Amino acid sequence: MSTDSQKESGAPAASPGPAPTRDLSGGCGDDLERQCCREPDQKLLGTHGGVLGTHGVGDPATNFSCDSPFLSCRGRVIKWFWDSAExxxxxxxxxxxxxxxxxxxxxxxxxxxxxxxxDLLQSRLTQSDMLRVEPALLQYADWRGHLFLREEVARFLSLYCKSRTALRPENVVVLNGCASLFSALATVLCEAGEAFLIPTPYYGAITQHIYLNSHVRLAYVHLDSEVTGSDARPFQLTVEKLEVALQGVISEGVTVKGLILINPQNPLGDIYSPGELQEYLEFAKRHELHVVMDEVYMLSVFDEALGYRSVLSLERLPDPQRTHVMWSTSKDFGLSGLRFGVLYTENQDVATAVASLCRYYGLSGMAQHQMAQLLRDHDWxxxxxxxxxxxxxxxxxxxxxxxxxxxxxxxxxxxxxxxxxxxxxxxxxxxxxxxxxxxxxxxxxxxxxxxxxxxxxxxxxxxxxxxxxxxxxxxxxxxxxxxxxxxxxxxxxx
CATH class of the missing domain: 3.90.1150.10 (Aspartate Aminotransferase, domain 1)
Incomplete structure (x- = not known):
């Protein structure tokens, strides 16, 4: 828990070691095999989650011993993540x-x-409208998700995100949770070895979600608890901190393709104001960065005075073709076991590429029917x-x-x-x-x-x-x- 996005063990990470500057921007993953199929060089060991360098960019393959003769190098990396993080x-x-x-x-x-x-969910999910069996639900569907579900998602997000115009079903892709969404977006937006900026602290499982399939890294925007002024708060994200982190990562020879923001934030519980969101989006536009907005806790704002605003409610998105919003029922509805997540993006190239990966990340037709019934029940x-x-x-x-x-x-x-x-x-x-x-x-x-x-x-x-x-x-x-x-x-x- 995404952060989703899937289970969070809470296990502490390994301690950081010395970190050289090295070029990670090129190649298509060959470095992974080279690094993991030899004994790890102690000089290259980084922190848990595969982070090296001042700004947290590195290769998880350098941080473990190859201890299984039965797995591929890639399989050993995956097993190492499980052993160390769970x-x-x-x-x-x-x-x-x-x-x-x-x-x-x-x-x-x-x-x-x-x-x-x-109790509330059991009552709603066991009503007669939730169970439906027909041929279309048992057969292959549009990989973006059944149209009837995408239409309900668009109406649901339009209402609860308070969008200024009706959102469109053609911009919706349905996947089996936000973990899959992070993995899919990393795969279609980045080359192996490239990075996303992310403010710390952050939901740590994102490291695995974006690395295991696509070998994309995270570059940290380190925040701290020091309060420097009357209008400041602990762990506050500013554009100045984003700029410093971005330039630092670039100086280490790493290509940054995007910025990940969680709003409401996990683990801080912070909410970004509309003004802050606009500033972060303008920063990303200046540097031609994609923005992945994780709004998985958007309906879990229980203090109404906070005035939460979805990025989809903003009057103007500085770069709508590079702004991608994710949400799921895992947190707001306590349905993490049903594995349902959605992507909303106006970029049809991105939507189509992610939809292609739904061959691996899709959910069943019967589950899609259940989700459509739930999301259309605005009164309940x-x-x-x-x-x-x-x-x-x-x-x-x-x-x-x-x-x-x-x-x-x-x-x-x-x-x-x-x-x-x-x-x-x-x-x-x-x-x-x-x-x-x-x-x-x-x-x-x-x-x-x-x-x-x-x-x-x-x-x-x-x-x-x-x-x-x-x-x-x-x-x-x-x-x-x-x-x-x-x-x-x-x-x-x-």
Whole structure:
């Protein structure tokens, strides 16, 4: 959790090593095979997620040992990502908390899923209009998605993104989640070795999504918690920071093709104002960069005073042919298991290229029917689901916030998303990522899964993300264990 976009283990990343400047802009992936089929050069080792250089550009293939005689070099890279990034989630899956069957199991406050509204979803998804079987749903369809679904997506986005003009179904492509969208966009927009700019901290799984199939890298725009003025906020993104990062990456010989923005932001919960969005889009236009807007949390803004605006609501897009918007039902509707995501782009070349990849990233006709029925039910969404979901999110957020205040723990208080970004630096004997990793493991030993700041490539050790979109009894137990770990008590036992 995308960030989506799919499961987030919260496992900390490896520590960075020395990073040479080298040209990564050319070639079509041969460097991957050359690097991974030899013992890794310690001088080339970078951080988890395959980042080298001052600005975070590098090759994940240099960061692991080839330990399987059965896999291709590419397969070994993929396995390495799983082994290094999924530790927390794998541990949780083997020992999930269940109130009756496994009360001593792990409470999951690390994976960004909305578990608050199953009752509402069960009621809606089991109604008779959701089940339909006909030949067209069991046969191949337009790879962009069935027209009836794309029409409903266009109407849905027009309404809930508050677009100034009606959005068009021909600009919609339907895929099985935002993870696939990131992978597809990286493949069709970039050559191997090229990069996207991305502000840190960010949803760390994006690294895998854009690298594993296309060998595209991320170039970091490092943000920090320092507040430099009365109108500033922690981890604030500015055009000046974007410019500095872009020039730094170019100076390392890397071609930058785009900018990834998450709004509302994961893990910060920040919302970009219309003015900020316009500035970022103008920056991208000046440098002929694509902008990939991840708006997967757009309906999870539970503080109405924040005034969230989708990029599709702006009066004018500076470069509509290079602006691509993604959304899914995974977060806003708590339907991550259904694997549904959409791309909206006015660039028909991009739409067609991504649609071609839907041979691998598509979803079944029956699932498309279900999604169309759900998205067309504007009365249920606006009058039943969204108000109740926002009420429950706000209550859960308030509970976790009160608990953190009682412990004297600083955190960013936002009204969007499913998570809170908390500063646990005072619990680190030394302000290092090694100490952060030890604390993350102590939480896991204490039967509570969190996500560490390093998993989001935060430049400051000690930050963690806590997901609050869960039932009250699990939140209470999770925070009890959280407190026990911080107080140095033994790991939780029944």
């Amino acid at each position: 530790e927390g989630y794998r541990t949780y899956c083997m020992d999930k908390y269940d109130e009756d069957q496994n009360p001593s199991g792990i409470i999951n406050l690390g994976v960004s899923e909305n578990k608050l509204c199953f 969404i606006s009058q039943v689901y969204l108000p109740e979901n926002h009420t429950r999110l706000k209550a859960a957020h308030t509970y976790i916030s009160d608990e953190l205040r009682a412990l004297g723990i600083p955190f960013l208080s936002r009204g969007a998303g499913l998570f809170i970004w908390v500063n646990l630096r005072k619990y680190l004997p030394q302000a290092t990522f090694e100490e952060e990793e030890l604390l993350w493991h102590r939480f896991l030993d204490g039967k509570v899964l969190l996500s560490s700041g390093k998993a989001f490539q935060c430049k400051e050790p000690g930050w963690f993300r806590i997901v609050f979109a869960d039932k009250a009894h699990r939140l209470r137990l999770g925070m009890q264990r959280f407190r026990q770990v911080l107080e140095g008590r033994p790991p939780f036992r029944t």
